[in-house]
Amino acid sequence: DSPATVDQIHRAFGDEGYWRARIDRFGGGATTLDYLTVDPSGAVDVATTQDLRNDLLPGPLSKAFRGDLTVVRAETWRRGEHTV
DSSP, X not given: OOSSOHHHHXXXXXXXXXXXXXXXXXXXXXXXXXXXXXXXXXXXXXXXXXXXXXXXXXXXXXXXXXXXXXXXXXXXXXXXXXXX
């Protein structure tokens, strides 16, 4: 449960300030906001890229993945009924 309403959450997802704060808190300087668009229907498309440099990975992962890794996340949020 959340104290925020669905409308408040959806509005936040369309706000660049929300994403910048989220990246600052959880991604530090290793994550970038690649794009954020809100279409006329209110659908939000957002993408971030997280740089996982090899020297930042835990030991077993740094051995399994010799080079640097990047994680690209693309999300779309829109109003309506959805089934997952």
